[in-house]
Amino acid sequence: MQENFSLKPYNTFGVDAKAKYFIEVQTLEQLRDAISYSKDHHLQILFLGGGSNILLTKDFDGLAIKLSFKGISEEDLNENEVLVTAKAGENWHEFVMYCLEKNYGGLENLSLIPGNVGTSPMQNIGAYGTEIKDIFVSCTVLDLENLELKTFNLEQCHFGYRDSIFKQEGKGRYVILEVSFKLTRKDHHIKTEYGAIKTELDNSGITHPTIQDVSKAVINIRQSKLPDPKVTGNAGSFFKNPTIPLVQFEELKHQFENIPGYPNGDVVKVPAGWLIEQCGWKGKQIGNAASHKLQALVIINATGNATGKEIFDFSTEIINSVKEKFGIELEREVNIL
Ligand SMILES: Cc1cc2nc3c(=O)[nH]c(=O)nc-3n(C[C@H](O)[C@H](O)[C@H](O)COP(=O)(O)OP(=O)(O)OC[C@H]3O[C@@H](n4cnc5c(N)ncnc54)[C@H](O)[C@@H]3O)c2cc1C
Secondary structure: OEEEEEHHOOOOOOOOOOOEEEEEEEEEHHHHHHHHHHHHOOOOOEOOOOOOOOEEEOOOOEEEEEEOOOOEEEEOOOOOEEEEEEEEEEEEHHHHHHHHHHOOEEOOOOOOOOEEEOOOOOOOOOOOOOEEEHHEEEEEEOOOOEEEEOOOOOOOHHOOOOOOOOOOOOOEEEEEEEEEEEEEEEOOOOOOOOHHHHHHHHHOOOOOOOOHHHHHHHHHHHHHHOOOHHHHHHHHOEOOEOOOHHHHHHHHHHHOOOOOEEEOOOEEEOOHHHHHHHHHOOOOOEEEEEEEEOOOOEEEEEEOOOOOHHHHHHHHHHHHHHHHHHHHOOOEEOOOO
């Protein structure tokens, strides 16, 4: 266990906040010991995966536990399906690549999302028309109340858009240890309708894409649009796309005729990036924080020296101006600590 430990390398914003104590755990026994220690010493706990969805606004006066359990196992379900289970500390993109090498389908649209497998159920990670709920079978967690193991199936996770039981009523109670996915061995369900995947494939002359082709297309698109956290600190989309009542959307349409929206029954999902851009934030910098020049939805640590508080205040300014112009309240997707 280390004391007064800088978490700068452990969050993709590159914010230099300190944890009072820090420990990296590789086994369940080590995790149980660390939790017991924090209980005995009345320390708050912060679990860390890849640190790609957190904003540290101040030093953490407790025990930060970096989850580094490793291992991937497989079980045949039937001729066409395989159950693949990965431990929490496996890197998400490396796990996706592992599955693609074995020609297991289902994860290809989720290529190049930063972070770890254990965190993937937290916000039901999603991209390019796929969310993990589409292939998720179950996850094993440790219940911090009684230190017992528990399994959550798909239904029990209450997955929603960037949401799950682990961000709601189960917040802070469960630590996810491993996650199981049902993937296809053949007859893959290729999804190319979303975003620019089809155009990307057309440009490469690919008319009958494999899951590997889809993955490459997704990687190319992501690399051209999103800042690499290794170069510029960020946590991907800072806000969720808001869902508003159809009536409100229709009223806004009178005033802003180009406003994009994706109707679903009596609600409409509006791209947060468009709203932010309309308020003049795209590429704008205040102090060390900025909105990315290619994607207004991404807030960046522009100089590498931004504090978490600076980034948080920047995000509040964006929320206020979107609220003022459109009457829509943006919700942060990133976990604020
Ligand atoms: C460039 C970029 C692009 C991104 N694109 C996408 C995208 O397309 N789609 C998408 O959904 N997300 C995206 N994200 C966000 C992020 O990658 C995901 O949310 C990812 O799942 C976070 O994983 P992590 O391990 O880094 O989480 P962390 O940041 O380490 O943790 C996030 C939260 O979960 C808690 N936590 C971590 N591990 C566990 C565990 N095992 N059990 C319980 N709690 C835990 C932490 O305490 C924290 O509150 C992007 C981020 C970046 C930087």
